[in-house]
Amino acid sequence: VTSWTVRQFEEVSYQVRRTHLVLNPANDALARAARFAAGSRRLFIVDWQVDELHGGQLREYIHHFRVKGTVVPVRSGEPNKTTNTVLGIFDAIGSLKINRRDPITVIGGGVLTDVVGLAASLYRRGTPYVRVPTTLVGLIDAGVGIKTGMNYNGMKNLIGSYYAPTQVLLDPAFIRTLPERHIRNGLAESIKLGIILDRALFELIDANLREIIDSHLNSPVGDELIDRSVDGMLNELRRNLWERELRRLVDFGHTFSPRLELLSNGELLHGEAVAVDMALSCVLAGGRGLMPEDDVIRSIVLLARAGLPVAHRLCTPEQCSEALAETVRHRDGNQHCPLPTGIGRACFVEDLSGGEIASAVEQLTKYVESMEL
């Protein structure tokens, strides 16, 4: 037997920047990130709603820097997170004949940045790209890591890659034009980080909820919320970019929710399904004596005050058990279920039983009724 061992390290490096008014020509952050050069071609893949709202500004920005920009509006949203959308993005990149190292730019929500990231990771085995998230979920969650993905065969993000953008530009101004429901949707991920690892973030949201929502995060408290969330998120992600470690605190709220979100067939937004999962997980933690009941109730109440669902007709014991079984397959045969041990800290459990889940679903219903949520 002759054998050879190949062992190498790939460096992955990217920058996440919070900036202000990214489409104002006075701000050259995007021009630098996308390496604008007068006369060069650049591709911009833009959520079609973002294009309606900000497309004029984007074209002026491109024109200002004398770049030959092609803006391709794409329908996004969960139902469009498909193979066909990815192939369409290949075609858009292909029709431009750009050089291998010229970055493309994606401006949109988490679904669009996920699918464009996937297409970019594959086109010529990797085309650099710049992410400009326009939703709150994008700003604090989907937009800042290196995961890309699309749904396949009824499974959320079954197909995807780890592929870092060259830069991520976070501009809270996009949140201004976001429907309130999507703000609440994004808040679910911030509340998640608060419950699981940052009590101060939880308190910040708890104390300023009205102002955060009313200002659409365009306020000093909004900036603080974004910065604390991105901080918490990146601290978790950076030591586990490729998810070699499958015990991930940031998976809190993501044990039962993938199936729930998919079964709801678009009725539940990602953060809404996560909120139901978090409420159930807090009750599970309470039932085990891991989380004090006061904290369980405070968490459920904050989710409800944020306008998020904390129970759902699809969240039955049967569906939750099936959801857990699916999640276990993604976690190498283990539950690795993060449960809070109080607000701001957590542990992992490996032995949730169907009976325990059924009791928790029942208990959650009782809480919801008694709270008159």
Add this chain to the structure above:
Amino acid sequence: VTSWTVRQFEEVSYQVRRTHLVLNPANDALARAARFAAGSRRLFIVDWQVDELHGGQLREYIHHFRVKGTVVPVRSGEPNKTTNTVLGIFDAIGSLKINRRDPITVIGGGVLTDVVGLAASLYRRGTPYVRVPTTLVGLIDAGVGIKTGMNYNGMKNLIGSYYAPTQVLLDPAFIRTLPERHIRNGLAESIKLGIILDRALFELIDANLREIIDSHLNSPVGDELIDRSVDGMLNELRRNLWERELRRLVDFGHTFSPRLELLSNGELLHGEAVAVDMALSCVLAGGRGLMPEDDVIRSIVLLARAGLPVAHRLCTPEQCSEALAETVRHRDGNQHCPLPTGIGRACFVEDLSGGEIASAVEQLTKYVESMEL
């Protein structure tokens, strides 16, 4: 402006082993590579022709280790290097409900290992896989690196990823059942390595060509050829696994050939198109005084003796110039064209002109006529 920098290193590590009779139950290399455990499920994606020839042996092997193996035969060959084949592999993996870290095994030629590698890299953002190349190109070239790919929109390997197998098992016994044309096809890649970086490998082939072909590489000289080729290949690949450096010696013969291969619409095998490209590149090198004329002729003669084409009706000045333009787009706007400076060494040129290519095509025709090849 608040900003965060994420910088991490991903370790990539895999083993390439030359082994003997990999489907003989007495050899547990595959069982260990695919982490066989009695009663566990494993997926085997197998070229349908390999399945016809060796499928019985494979099933006995699986049975011997008491694994619940599912063998999926797949039609391969360049025309099947498509999106649909990749989606079919997703479906095959999906129907098995295997755990995230259970490896799948691909047994087949370079095209199949490329598309299964692509599918594996994407399924759950990475499913481990074991490669068992069954063609000579697979054994010494496509099979030993980390590139995966599929064709798209008439472009070879336009879509792909870098994704290391967990292990590669090289078994020359598969070559025994290979049609002679495919042996010649694989030899092109060995001759390439000989011309560009290993004079001793060139001499080995030159001195033992008949025996190498007649024994289908199942001989001590065949083993030596494989070991020297894999050695040379891995030494080039290992310091540039992700092709950050676009000046790659192993791209010799791959400047004009991708277009040629695609235009020939299946008439030319990969190594055959590479042979035409190498012959032309040697003439280009000779024309510049980089390569002594004796070496140019010796190289062309060896290719021809190996039964490889050294000229082709599609290899016109126009098509070669267009091919170069396409290659330049893959090399970040540069030609980075490897040209030999003698047998066993090479340099890169950046300034090939259309006129120079036209002269070389003409000169190559003259050589071919005078050699009565």
